Amino acid sequence: MEALKVLTILNWILIGLYGSWVLYVLLGLSRPSGDAATQGLGVGFASIGAFILILFLGLNLLPYTIPKVLIMILMLMPGLFILSRLSDHYFTSLERNQVAAARDNGSLYFDDKPRRDLAAALAAADTTRLRQLLQQPVPRLNEPGYYATTLLDFAGEKAATTKNITQLMACLKLLIDHGATIQGTDPQQVPTHFRVCKQGPAILLKWFLNKGADPxxxxxxxxxxxxxxxxxxxxxxxxxxxxxxxxxxxxxxxxxxxxxxxxxxxxxxxxxxxxxxxxxxxxxxxxxxxxxxxxxxxxxxxxxxxxxxxxxxxxxxxxxxxxxxxxxxxxxxxxxx
Incomplete structure (x- = not known):
């Protein structure tokens, strides 16, 4: 009996909240706004909402457990659905932000530490750090990573979309001076200057052409x-x-x-x-x-x-x-x- 009483009270609370929403909708319909079709649609939804409210009131007055449990489930379902959608949106946004951050620092493209460290230095346009890292041999310097992206490609795309192009072009020069190639190791790969020619400025394209890129x-x-x-x-x-x-x-x-x-x-x-x-x-x-x-x-x-x-x-x-x-x-x- 105690459980039934608690269930009844919870249902009254949920019914009260639902009734407040129906009342809000009805009051909104009393103010003239929108065309006749919109007004008619609103009246239809409000009528259905009022009917469901009366049905829930009647069921909750019955001294049986099953109707009360049914009301509880039906009243909670919209909230659970909204909570599920909000949760999906949160985790989707979190994943999207993680991918964006990985794309920005280069870790999205490279799975080994040496190239990830180089990519991080390129993302920061840190020529000092880049020069230090290039003192050590980088066996996979020209090897394409994920999305067929080389370190020079990553640096070129950064230079094409940044306002700090002078620093990025200095980074490009360091890579070229230490063995990076515009074409890369795969002859089927699209070279860096082709990848960046649309979004990058003319000065960047000219720089690549001066370094031997194929016009x-x-x-x-x-x-x-x-x-x-x-x-x-x-x-x-x-x-x-x-x-x-x-x-x-x-x-x-x-x-x-x-x-x-x-x-x-x-x-x-x-x-x-x-x-x-x-x-x-x-x-x-x-x-x-x-x-x-x-x-x-x-x-x-x-x-x-x-x-x-x-x-x-x-x-x-x-x-x-x-x-x-x-x-x-x-x-x-x-x-x-």
Whole structure:
């Protein structure tokens, strides 16, 4: 009997809390807000809530254990569900933070102490500590870790996303001076400069090219780095300029992928497709072929006509487009018949 009395009291407490919530909802519905459909939905939920409240009141008045236990379970279920969701969210957030911290200090990529220590020094941009660690041989210096990431890759990605680029570039130099290679030991691996060329500044790309990085690198089944720097990010014009100055082919074509609209595009066509008219001017001046046509029959003239029509519709032609169009016309006239 004592247990039944305790159970009844606990149920009254839970019913009181539930009733307070139903009352709060009903009072909220008395204030005009939202459209008719929202108001109707709210009335429907409140009605169901009020019916359940009356049902719980009746069951808790019965002098039997089973109805009271049933009420207890039904009243606690929402709370247990919310508690479970909060617990999942907490542990998911904790795991996400741990992964982010491991990615930041490099321990996510390397499983051995020497490389983890080097990565930690790189993450801190601590050239003194890095120099000390590099005094000892690092047999796995160029070996890719997890996610095919080498120490130079990790340092390059840090340099590409930090404001402290001067210190990170000093770290890059230390790694290169002690035997780190841009390509790494696996010929199938994407080299460091390709990995960082989009998000990193032009000065970082230039640094890698000065250290011997390939300005015409093309990953297996992919497009040349010249296209990569045009996709997005800052300094796109300057990056294209740097690559062309270091020998990038202005007529290298994109991968022949039938699933994309830009399959087999030339750099000039891709830049025109993306309305990068300043880059178009630069490519044309550096020897890009304006007469190139893809196997599907696409060419620069079609792209130019399409954009001309679009600009005419909105009565707003970019000045850079006009400059490029005149340059293209001049280039066409100057060629021998």
């Amino acid at each position: 015409n690198f093309r990953p297996e089944g992919g497009s040349p780095i010249l296209f990569e720097v045009m996709r997005y990010g800052d300094d796109r014009l300057e990056k294209v300029r740097v690559l062309l100055e270091r020998g990038a082919d202005p007529n290298a074509v994109m991968v022949d992928d039938e699933t994309t609209y830009e399959a087999s595009y030339s750099p000039l066509m891709y830049a025109a497709r993306e309305q990068l008219w300043d880059i178009c001017q630069l490519l044309l001046k550096e020897g890009a072929n304006p007469d190139y046509r893809t196997p599907k029959g696409d060419d620069l003239k079609q792209l130019m006509a399409r954009h001309a029509e679009l600009y005419a519709d909105v009565d707003d032609t970019p000045p850079a487009y006009t400059v490029f169009k005149k340059l293209l016309e001049s280039h066409t006239k100057s060629r021998p018949e």
